[in-house]
Amino acid sequence: WQLSLAVGKCFHLRLGLSKQFIQPVYTLNNAVISNVAELRDLGVLVDSRLTFSSHINAIVSKAHIRANQILRCFLSRDRFVLTKAFVTYVRPLVEYCSTLWNPYQINLINKLESVQRSFTKRLAGLSNLSYDERCRHLGLERLELRRLHSDLIYCFKIINGLTCLSPNDFFDVSYNSITRGHSLKLIVPVSRVDCRLHFFSIRVINVWNGLSNDIVTANSLSTFVKKLKTVNLTSCLSGKI
Numbered sequence: 001w002q003l004s005l006a007v008g009k010c011f012h013l014r015l016g017l018s019k020q021f022i023q024p025v026y027t028l029n030n031a032v033i034s035n036v037a038e039l040r041d042l043g044v045l046v047d048s049r050l051t052f053s054s055h056i057n058a059i060v061s062k063a064h065i066r067a068n069q070i071l072r073c074f075l076s077r078d079r080f081v082l083t084k085a086f087v088t089y090v091r092p093l094v095e096y097c098s099t100l101w102n103p104y105q106i107n108l109i110n111k112l113e114s115v116q117r118s119f120t121k122r123l124a125g126l127s128n129l130s131y132d133e134r135c136r137h138l139g140l141e142r143l144e145l146r147r148l149h150s151d152l153i154y155c156f157k158i159i160n161g162l163t164c165l166s167p168n169d170f171f172d173v174s175y176n177s178i179t180r181g182h183s184l185k186l187i188v189p190v191s192r193v194d195c196r197l198h199f200f201s202i203r204v205i206n207v208w209n210g211l212s213n214d215i216v217t218a219n220s221l222s223t224f225v226k227k228l229k230t231v232n233l234t235s236c237l238s239g240k241i
Helices: 053-073 079-089 106-121 131-138 143-159 205-209 221-228
Strands: 011-013 034-036 038-041 044-047
Touching (some): 044 053, 053 079, 106 143
Parallel strands (some): 011 034
16 A cells, blocks of 8 residues: 555564574664564464464453453343353453464463353352353353364365365375275374474364264355264363363
8 A cells, every 4th residue: 555664563573493593683674673572463472482372361361351340340140141241252352363373282271261161150150060060051162162163164164165275285185095084084294393283284183084974075164063063072172171
């Protein structure tokens, strides 16, 4: 749009083990661009090691504050009214763009789950129930399970050309007829570092390959989502029970 770049808003972020290298100096219009350890891009805090721990800490803190505000400000004590407010105003904070930053570390998984865990425990008449019992009573799913569903849904969309992304850039389909399972089995590539091993296009493969042929060959996205909801994926979760 022929707008000049604001040098003060431009930053340099190096991905990888930056301590092992001499940090290069970049300039723009003869001004040095600041080097940073993390940077917000489209609402997501990206750090140099791609752990996304800073992003998760930030959204969990904001979500707890908003959940507490709901409990303080709503006059109604009806559990289902408060749950609806939680789903509308809090849950989107901890699910935005989760396909990118979905964590594999147990402490971060539990930290995200603590938002919904603590909120449901404070609802009238539910404090003595376990977390899973509270979720069933309120019609909620674990946040970790919802992130897994989000990964699988996005995988389905990419494979079936429902996004602008090319499937060949993310997945390799196995055409080995001897392989057990469905006809859209994906090949697991070799990963040398954790940030690659737990990246979306690799972490989703084993779960995707474990789905039935009836699900992965669904003729529409809505059908796939409906069938996916019937699959028990609790064995794929690693968070605290």
